[in-house]
Amino acid sequence: MSDTLPARMTAIAITKPGGPEVLVPHEMARPEPGHGEILIRVEAAGVNRPDTIQRMGFYAPPPGSPDTPGLEIAGEVVAAGPGVTAWKIGDRVCALVGGGGYAQFCVAHESHALPVPKGFSAIEAAALPETFFTVWTNVFERAGLKGGETLLVHGGSSGIGTTAIQLGRMFGARVFATAGSADKCAACVDLGAEAAINYRERDFVAETKTLTGNRGVDVILDMVGGDYIARNIQAAAQDGRIVSIAFLNGSTAEINFMPVMLKRLTLTGSTLRPRSIEEKASIARALREKVWPLLDAGRVKPRIDATFPLAQASKAHELMEKSSHIGKIVLTL
Known part of the structure; x- marks a missing residue:
């Protein structure tokens, strides 16, 4: 052949x-x-x-x-x-x-x-392939996102982010995203995010608390790392799942594990x-x-x-x- x-x-x-x-x-x-x-x-x-x-x-x-x-x-x-x-x-x-x-x-x-x-x-x-394999295995298999839950997608305008927004919405979740400009936030909303937070101007922890009636989000897909690791813990709901797939701001952080215990959080991640x-x-x-x-x-x-x-x-x-x-x-x- x-x-x-x-x-x-x-x-x-x-x-x-x-x-x-x-x-x-x-x-x-x-x-x-x-x-x-x-x-x-x-x-x-x-x-x-x-x-x-x-x-x-x-x-x-x-x-x-x-x-x-x-x-x-x-x-x-x-x-x-x-x-x-x-x-x-x-x-x-x-x-x-x-x-x-x-x-x-x-x-x-x-x-x-x-x-x-x-x-x-x-x-x-x-x-x-790369984005859909990554989003499926992390958001739906590892984090177990279900219809009716909330999903926060960091880097919502990236290839991974635009995929996660669409799939989260298609499978019945309320989706929020973070992005770094008005144009990027608008694109996230166009793709199905209920709200997009410009992280240069607003605090995503406070915004997601407001959007969820102070409950927090069920699943967080994070590719930022660094100081986002502790902030994700703040933003997560009871029994929330936080999935790390990359570390644009670094892979190390000092965090207080008490909220992890009190909220019964799952911190996980994977590479493909x-x-x-x-x-x-x-x-x-x-x-x-x-x-x-x-x-x-x-x-x-x-x-x-x-x-x-x-x-x-x-x-x-x-x-x-x-x-x-x-x-x-x-x-x-």
Whole structure:
């Protein structure tokens, strides 16, 4: 199958740890799919903050994953390794990958791929896997968000945030968000947040207490860390669940654990990239059952802020690090 494909391809190399300028197109051997893997001709690749951390030298790929950055892709299946049963040549898929997404071809485990939703472009499909896997496993599986509960999403205008707002609303929660500008707050409300709090101007603890009749919020999705850790504890309701998925303001904090005990809070968190094939496959199955019907019906859609050609990956990272974007940044091929 793959012997009719080019032996070489263009991918983005991290020439050394550093700023966006270290991302350079280079030629390398095209990967071959192993047992249970599919080879995808990449049409679009999502850009995520972990890519920028890897570029700076602080987030090594899991063992066996390519050094090339890129955690989510969309395109066409062009080859399959031994044992593949879920997909056939010509299928259009999007997939979560351990690395290698910034390239013309990328290998994915068959169980980590999902069909491109009905009516979706490759750009829209490439914006799904990393964010939807992350939101589903953290908000719905770890934190157990249920209809009728309240959800506070920090970084509401990010790729993760815009996804969490939409899914929280679709599954019957009251959703609040924090963001850093009037435009970003307006975007959060457009996507389904009942209220968006400009954290530069207002205290999210006081605002969420007011919005919930002083009860606090049931679930908090936090990617900020730092001083937000203690403030989340203040903002949480009785039996609240606080899920940490990133630490833009640092991963250490001094906190008073008495409110954790008195409110019976759950503090949890997770990372996605190092998880096992089986764990990621389980998340993919849940998404296909619970979330993909919403995408197919057009009831949920990723918000795309900007696209860049693959060769301009450095410009995509510059935009990511300015944090002026709303929604997803995607590379096109």
